[in-house]
Amino acid sequence: MALQVFTATTGAAWESELVGALDRADHGVVVVRRFVDLADLLAAAGTGTGQAVLLSAELRRLDGDAVARLVAAGVAVVGLVEPGDDAAADRLRLLGVGRVLPADTDAAGIAAALRAAVAGPAATAGGHDVADPRAALPALGVPDDPAARPASRGRVVAVWGPTGAPGRTTVAVGLADEAARLGVATLLLDADVYGGVVAQVLGLLDESPGIAAAARQATAGTLDVPRLARLAWAVSPQLRVLTGLARADRWPELRPAAVGTVLEQARGLTALTVVDCAFCVEEDEELSFDTAAPRRNGVTTTVLEQADTVLCVSGADPVALQRTIRALGQLRDVLPGVEPVVVVNQLRRGPVPGDPEQEIGAALTRFTGARVAGFLPADRRGTDTALAAGRTLAEVADRSPLRLALRSLAAELAGVPAPGRPRRRR
Ligand SMILES: Nc1ncnc2c1ncn2[C@@H]1O[C@H](COP(=O)(O)OP(=O)(O)O)[C@@H](O)[C@H]1O
Numbered sequence: 082m083a084l085q086v087f088t089a090t091t092g093a094a095w096e097s098e099l100v101g102a103l104d105r106a107d108h109g110v111v112v113v114r115r116f117v118d119l120a121d122l123l124a125a126a127g128t129g130t131g132q133a134v135l136l137s138a139e140l141r142r143l144d145g146d147a148v149a150r151l152v153a154a155g156v157a158v159v160g161l162v163e164p165g166d167d168a169a170a171d172r173l174r175l176l177g178v179g180r181v182l183p184a185d186t187d188a189a190g191i192a193a194a195l196r197a198a199v200a201g202p203a204a205t206a207g208g209h210d211v212a213d214p215r216a217a218l219p220a221l222g223v224p225d226d227p228a229a230r231p232a233s234r235g236r237v238v239a240v241w242g243p244t245g246a247p248g249r250t251t252v253a254v255g256l257a258d259e260a261a262r263l264g265v266a267t268l269l270l271d272a273d274v275y276g277g278v279v280a281q282v283l284g285l286l287d288e289s290p291g292i293a294a295a296a297r298q299a300t301a302g303t304l305d306v307p308r309l310a311r312l313a314w315a316v317s318p319q320l321r322v323l324t325g326l327a328r329a330d331r332w333p334e335l336r337p338a339a340v341g342t343v344l345e346q347a348r349g350l351t352a353l354t355v356v357d358c359a360f361c362v363e364e365d366e367e368l369s370f371d372t373a374a375p376r377r378n379g380v381t382t383t384v385l386e387q388a389d390t391v392l393c394v395s396g397a398d399p400v401a402l403q404r405t406i407r408a409l410g411q412l413r414d415v416l417p418g419v420e421p422v423v424v425v426n427q428l429r430r431g432p433v434p435g436d437p438e439q440e441i442g443a444a445l446t447r448f449t450g451a452r453v454a455g456f457l458p459a460d461r462r463g464t465d466t467a468l469a470a471g472r473t474l475a476e477v478a479d480r481s482p483l484r485l486a487l488r489s490l491a492a493e494l495a496g497v498p499a500p501g502r503p504r505r506r507r
Pocket residue numbers: 242245246247248249250251252426427428457458459460461462464465468483
């Protein structure tokens with residue numbers, strides 16, 4: 082059956098010729114509607130009459146949000162740019178268009194790209210076609226600016242967990258700080274849509290632009306590595322922080338697709354990105370029919386989907402363990418492809434009979450099948466001292482048992498040798 086395609090290329094000189102060629106020849110593509118206006122295109126996307134859209138970089142008001150809405154509505158997006166207009170191609174890719182072609186590509190080539198876009202890995206919230214980002218661009222000669230696209234992409238570790246304050250922020254801040262101290266360039270990103278506290282925990286000013294500003298730039302298609310670097314506080318030479326939403330009620334500003342793009346750029350900025358996530362992954366069900374409505378938990382699911390490692394931080398008492406088991410079940414329903422590893426935090430003798438490590442590890446494996454990556458001891462003195470000072474554990478309690486455990490875990494996650502214990506001070 083022929084692929085039903087929308088076009089939104091009006092204004093470009095080559096438009097009518099191209100649409101004619103697509104329609105005439107037997108490429109297995111039929112142009113069902115042509116659009117001049119983005120709003121009309123978005124309205125039609127929800128009707129299921131088009132499986133893909135061919136749009137030009139000149140389409141007015143096109144932004145990352147619109148691309149995400151098209152993809153969410155099941156309309157694959159292929160971009161066309163004037164031959165040689167690398168800036169326009171880059172802009173489309175920043176907006177989340179995975180396949181971009183020069184407009185002088187012949188009709189057969191464009192039809193093939195449309196079919197590949199429909200068949201290929203659905204563009205994720207970040208929008209980039211990770212499997213084949215540039216194969217569709219032979220004629221463009223994409224510039225490979227090493228500052229913008231480093232050879233090795235950084236890793237993303239999402240720190241997530243159930244409700245009940247198991248210690249996600251403590252673990253995220255601790256891991257980022259320790260990785261940086263081990264010499265690994267690290268970005269700590271506060272993506273908690275229920276109210277970010279990383280800035281406060283680290284004693285940073287509230288007014289820092291943070292993730293909301295980065296997401297705005299991502300939606301506008303202007304976020305790149307240098308701009309992300311400017312938005313992130315350099316807390317130390319190796320540690321940058323992108324602060325969170327100062328007010329929880331501003332969560333609609335954080336669109337999932339935009340946060341996906343922020344993560345993409347973060348991979349170009351630092352070797353390691355640690356993301357402090359909100360707990361919830363439940364679908365906002367009453368909204369799911371409306372692809373245009375903002376979804377609060379969409380940011381969390383986007384981060385978990387894109388992360389290389391998902392850490393599920395669990396408490397170490399029976400109530401907390403029950404919450405972890407439930408949250409992991411929910412995560413499996415919503416994101417079956419994600420395999421989290423559990424970090425048991427606040428480990429102590431008392432709430433669980435017997436050897437807590439053994440008992441908790443066995444229970445989690447039995448009920449969730451998830452791997453337990455490590456145990457972090459309860460250390461109220463250490464965490465209180467750090468919170469009171471607005472500093473990290475390493476700064477105020479360098480021999481705290483929690484700090485030492487975080488450092489080992491950070492070394493493991495960052496793939497660097499674990500350091501020995503610090504010498505006892507005289
Ligand atoms: N290992 C630990 N030992 C003692 N207190 C901890 C530990 N981990 C976290 N806490 C404390 O528990 C509280 C909640 O931690 P937080 O990291 O903010 O949780 P979440 O981000 O999951 O809501 C904070 O007061 C924090 O200092």
